[in-house]
Amino acid sequence: MSSPLDPVFAALADPTRRAILSMLLEDDMAVTDVAEPFEMSLAAISKHLGVLTAAGLISQEKRGRVKWCKLEPDALRGASVWMQSFGQFEAVNLDAFERFLAVELSDDS
Amino acid sequence: MSSPLDPVFAALADPTRRAILSMLLEDDMAVTDVAEPFEMSLAAISKHLGVLTAAGLISQEKRGRVKWCKLEPDALRGASVWMQSFGQFEAVNLDAFERFLAVELSDDS
DNA sequence: TCGATATTCAACCATTTGGTTGACGTTTGC
DNA sequence: GCAAACGTCAACCAAATGGTTGAATATCGA
Secondary structure, eight states: OOOTHHHHHHHHTSHHHHHHHHHHHHOOEEHHHHHTTSSSOHHHHHHHHHHHHHTTSEEEEEETTEEEEEEOTTHHHHHHHHHHHHHHSGGGOHHHHHHHHHHHHHOOO | OOOTHHHHHHHHTSHHHHHHHHHHHHOOEEHHHHHTTSSSOHHHHHHHHHHHHHTTSEEEEEETTEEEEEEOGGGHHHHHHHHHTTOSOSSOOHHHHHHHHHHHHHTOO
8 A cells, every 4th residue: 555655655756855855964944045046936845844844854944934845864764675685685696685684783872 | 757666666556566575576467367366357457567667577478378577676776775865774673574564465465 | 114124825727646447469378 | 279367557536646826814113
């Protein structure tokens, strides 16, 4: 059916939204400042920010009349782990999978 | 603007397509066999496989009347690298991996 | 208080997406 | 040769997506 990964990957599928995430990597930003480099309306950017918020990739906090946008990189973790499982366990080499688990478990990190 | 990441993330946004990729992780499969566990038409699965092929995530080779589907995990590399730029994912987080598996396997249809 | 700034909302539009069904072309096995 | 199996194609549909504009709301600064 669906999973929490659905809205994350869907949000990442749009280049405008990926660009927004990259911008927020440097610092928190107000909605108007997020919109500034893009050649589209503020309302469109507001919608994109809504999609990113719904996916959990950013959070928004209103202070005064300004709404600040903040990256929430933890939301990428599930998606990242899902993808890595393909790179590392290609052709489901079960031996490799178990070696991977052993290494991960013995490494306190 | 667009980038080669667009179709990859868009393809991953659908749970049916992610389930198909997981199946192909175990072995190459014929289209009919890919479709078997899903409660939708063969034509719908054929379209999903087309989306995955367009994204480069699988390849398809016809032998006789059977078309074989093969995972192409390298296509995930670009997306993976993009996500690494957000840091914090250098090592696979096993807790997150297990949470992911629990969710992903429990709502499979 | 008033005007400007910040942001969202509502209505609308075109395009894409994910599904259906039925017809169609190939390949296979008897 | 012919029916069955494999898979796609074309047409259609409903819903979601990504954008627009204009009005609305809330806050700030003077």
